[in-house]
Amino acid sequence: MSSLIGFLSLVFAIGINFYLILSRYIFKFQKQKFNFFIRFSSLLTLLSFFSLMYAYVVSDFSNYNVFQNSHSNKPLIYKISGTWGNHEGSMLLWLCILSVFSFFFSFTKNIDRNFQRLTLIIQSFLHILFGLFIVFTSNPFLVNSILVNEGLGLNPILQDPGLAVHPPILYAGYVGYSIVFSIAIAGLFQNTDGEWLYVAKKWSLISWTFLTGGIALGSYWAYYELGWGGWWFWDPVENISLMPWIAGLALVHSLMMVRGEQAIKKWIVFLSILCFSLSVFGTFLVRSGILTSVHSFAADASRGIFILLIFFIITGFGFLVFLLKEPKKSIALNLLFINKVSALVINNILMIIATLTILLGTIYPIIIEVLYNKRISVGGPYFNATVIPIMIPGFLLMSIAPILSWQTNKIQNSKKYVLGFIVLSILVLIQSYFLDFNTWGFVGLLLGFWIILASIIAIFSSYKVKFSIKFIQIINPHIAHIGVGIAIVGITCSSVFQNELDFNLIEGDKFKVNGKTVLFEKIETTNQINFQALRGKFLFDIEKNKLKEIEVGKNYYPVSKMITSEAGILHQWNKDIYFILGDQKNNEWFVKVLINPFVSFIWFGVIIMMYSGFIAVSRR
Amino acid sequence: MNRIFILTPLITLLIICLFSLVYLLSGKDPSKPPSALLNKDVPIFESSSLYNAKDKIKTKDIKNKKTLINFFASWCSPCKIEHPLFFEIRKKHPELYLLGFNHKDPTSDAKKYLEDDGNPYHFVGVDSDGLIALEFGVFGLPETYLINEDGMIIYKYMGPITKHILENEIEPLL
Structure with a gap:
């Protein structure tokens, strides 16, 4: 019964989204109750998801999906998390989060009504694509053809409290970029200048913060569950999550810095499309079974082709609109030797190179296997040797970026920073001399501590310290960077000095x-x-x-x-x-x-970054 | 100049999608890696017949003829499933040399198995310690290799072969 309710509400929600698009573009209705329909479809999708969850909780083995992935002996928490511990359920979760984002976006105030509607129409379009994918290739509501009273069980490696919450949080990050994508496309179509940037900033911060949490949870899980002693393995699945994370980081920074420059605006649109594309591409790689890992539940070529098609449509559509419609009105870039804008541009370039480097390493085995029918694997040595050196100048720059000026090359209190850097270098050098000297260890520690120190100097020398919400918001960028610094120290020590x-x-x-x-x-x-x-x-x-x-x-x-x-x-x-x-x-x-x-320190640093993410969302 | 920059993502997208599509359509399964030995020479081996220990077979004995090598064992139930197909192959392609390697099996069990289910092989070599399988990079039984006249491995299949695989993948190579 719950399966039937779930399936019907899933189909009905897709139907509503079809209706919304058709009524707007084919029948040209001016819909009065647009938001009502959007919210109604979101609630139906939620209902669909919760009926599946209900089937898991009561161990309803007449549902084929429950039969395949659950067992009545499991503790309740794993019955619940079993809902998304399989391919079909996790795709439904994906769709569910997509609707939840649409739902909340429909409540956004102070933006142009038409712009909001267009954004939601694009969300509807995405909803339809993924909805049809679920219905036709990954239906979690299939009825079990035989009568059974026990299920086959959930993959034991997934029976872990960390993993129970990891997928929803990670998905909130991935799917959150759908809203950013829709906003950017709607912005291109309508040419509503500037306004959409503020909206996009908030949502991209939310997505990025969730993505950070999701990745950290996954890697913490790998740390204590896989029993290999490390917490990051440059596994394809990790790389896939890292790509939208880095691109998202570039996006968040660009959104904070943009002051109407056309080049940056264009870049923001590009990044918005890229972030969501990378999220969908990740879904494709994992779900098609091209990559094997704990995340690929069942390889199925038809699913793979369907998601590849979705990926192609979304990304192709996004970049095509980007090609045809350019943002208008321009203010030229104010690039100096070292000011905020040039630091931003350099950092963006570095982050995009890092993303592309990871992308290349991740898809390289596919290309080689297609061309030469040889299996190669690209792993840690490649990524450590390429990605880390690319990121280092970016880390150096980020320690001082928040205090750079917009208009001039001057750095306030530059003497303090130089002095701080020299003292710190000597201290780290002495420390490395007494321990075994290791170049990477030295570089990592210096970098991490330097970011922390520079941020602290900046907080105390540039602002009056007082305890108010406003102060917390003002120093937030520095706090975020301190988080990064702490994480770098943790990463360096735990990997180099293990x-x-x-x-x-x-x-x-x-x-x-x-x-x-x-x-x-x-x-x-x-x-x-x-x-x-x-x-x-x-x-x-x-x-x-x-x-x-x-x-x-x-x-x-x-x-x-x-x-x-x-x-x-x-x-x-x-x-x-x-x-x-x-x-x-x-x-x-x-x-x-x-x-x-x-x-x-790694987890502590990540928590600080997430805290900063949330504070930044609250800041207008 | 500017247009090229904007076109790059679209071109990249096309390339990525194209490769992924070819990968998916070629039916590759990442959990089953392609053999490192594919398109390489047959490993050097020497084995004696299951029925007569003095009767030996060596790598050079299978030169100049197409050979189908099949690793099997009496304890391997998927082997039982594919077994009848080898009779079919032998009937349809009498020129093909069928070489069976009996993998980690007591001689009596292997003999009984071939008695009960019939012996489709021209030669049954003994691989009691699994060393030959190791040389071939056998992953799990059954596994089937097709060797051309030059002694090169041109095809490999892991798991029991089926009629579909026989007709669509092996026979075109014969």
Whole structure:
């Protein structure tokens, strides 16, 4: 029953969007209740999504999708997250978020009515494309042809609280760019000058903030669930999310800086189209099964071709409009050797090069396989060697960009910055001298601390410190950059200064990690609701009274016959001690211990960036 | 000049879509990588017959004739599914040399399997320790390789072959 309601409301919502477009362009109705219909279709899509969720929650195995991806033994949270833990459901979530964005956009005040409607019409067009995709190739409401009373289970690796919220947040980022895309296209069509930029800024900030959160959650999950000790692997799926993120970053900055210059406006339109295109392209790559990862649920060529078509239509349409309709009215670019505008232009160029470099590395294997029928993989070494050096000058520039002037080459208080930079360089050099000197470590630390220091100097020397909302909003760009600086320090330390120790141990063994004694207490197996757990218990720092227990092991999921590894992590503010339990051989267990210094700084930095994102949204 | 800049995204889009489309239509499955040995010479191997240990087969014995090599085992149930097709191939293409490699199987089980289901191969080589399969880069049983007269691997299929694959992919190469 819930499947029927879900399917009907999904189809009905698509119908309404068809009606909206037809009534406007074919029948030329001047619709009075335009917003009503948009909101109604959004609510229907939500209803459709919640009926699927309901089917998951009550384990309604007469729904084929639920049967394939759920199990009545699962805890409630994974029943709910199972809704989007599969291809069909996640596409419905995508559509649902698209409508939610349309829904909220229809409430935007202080913008031209016609402009708002045109934007929503473009959203309707997107809704139809993705809606038809779901109905024809990925229907989550198919009825199970056989009568069953148990399901096949959710991929155990997805049974994790972090992953339960990762897709909705990430999608809010991806799909949020649809609104930015629609706004930019509508802006091109209507030539309403300037006004749309303010609207676009708000929505692109929202999308970017969600995207940041989604990526960070995904990478945090990879950190503790995959048990490889790292948090970023340049996996194609990660790259796909990074591309719209960097392009979105360029977009947000351009939107903040634009003062009516035609060149920048054009660039903003380009970036708006690019961001959403990259999001759809990512969906295509993952969902077509061209890339294999935990995200590709089932490879199906017809789905792939359908999404490729959607990608082609959206991107082609976007760039075609961009080609034919140019933004009018121009103010020339005020480029100086070093002022805000030139810093912005340089940063944008760097970010776009970085995006294209990642794009090339991601699609290169596809091109090679088509041409030479050879499988190659482009991984960490390529990206580390290309993307990071491209980004470095950008990071350097960003430390001072917020205090640059619009009109002149002068930098206020430049002496303080020079002094700060010299002192910092010496300090970092001394620090690297006492630790093992590593070029990347030195560069990363200097860069990270420099961004933090320069931002702090800027806050204290340029503004009067007082505690008001306005002050918080004014210093917000600096705060965001401090977040980036902290994240860079975390990234550098955890990757360059990572330390790896291997042990072969029997129960009761004691060993030293970082000068502290660790006791391998015991191995035990327990039965949980939906898995069997094998756990090695370690007691950290047994010489002190405050014992810290670390549990590390593996889970066996009988329903899907899969084993997942569960890393044991001891979080300290300045390092994570990361335990991985290997195989057993002659009573000895192989245990790997990784010491990841300052890894928490990465997450802390990301949280600051997200905080700044939200503050910036609130600022008018 | 300016137009070229604006056209670039459209051209890039076309190129990306074209390659992706070709990739999708060629039915490539990323979970099954193409063999590194494709279009390379057959690895050097030596194996003795399942029925007579003195009867050997070497790489040079399959030169100058088209050969279909099939890795199978009595314990492999998908092998059982494709098995009857080899009789069909032998009937339709008598000139094709069918070489079976019995993979990690007790001799008695292998013999019984070929007795029950029939033996379509011209020669059944023993690969009891799986070393030959290792040389060929066998991923999982069954796997089938087509070798041309020059001793080059021109086709490889992972998993049980089907009538469709036989007619559309293997026979055009014969």
